[in-house]
Amino acid sequence: MDLVTKVHREHVEILVTGTIKTIANAQAIKEAIRKTHEQHPDAIINLMIKDSFIITSSVIGFLIKSIKMDKMNLQVNVGCEELYTMLDDMNLVEIMNVRKAYTCAKV
Structure with missing residues (x-):
């Protein structure tokens, strides 16, 4: 897995490539x-x-906490x-503000 952060004027992208495992x-x-x-x-x-195609439960929990409790x-x-x-x-999907951006090729 690789991670790259890109800062833009009004938003910041955190790009995760590879499998989160x-x-x-x-x-x-996190x-x-x-x-x-x-x-x-x-x-x-x-x-x-x-x-x-997967995400760990700890990342899911962190994202929910960050959005709902920390108001990120x-x-x-x-x-x-x-x-x-x-x-x-x-x-x-609604809780974590998930959007589709299909680019992943089926392996």
């Missing part, structure tokens, strides 16, 4: 979001999960239909 991957995502929010507290944070302006864009469907089946 380890504790270290989850920690890196730390990138925390750091971005500290440095740009009023910016919209767009978490772009480009390739992963956070949007999640998923590139794999399989991940979007999983989040939809769990009734998390």
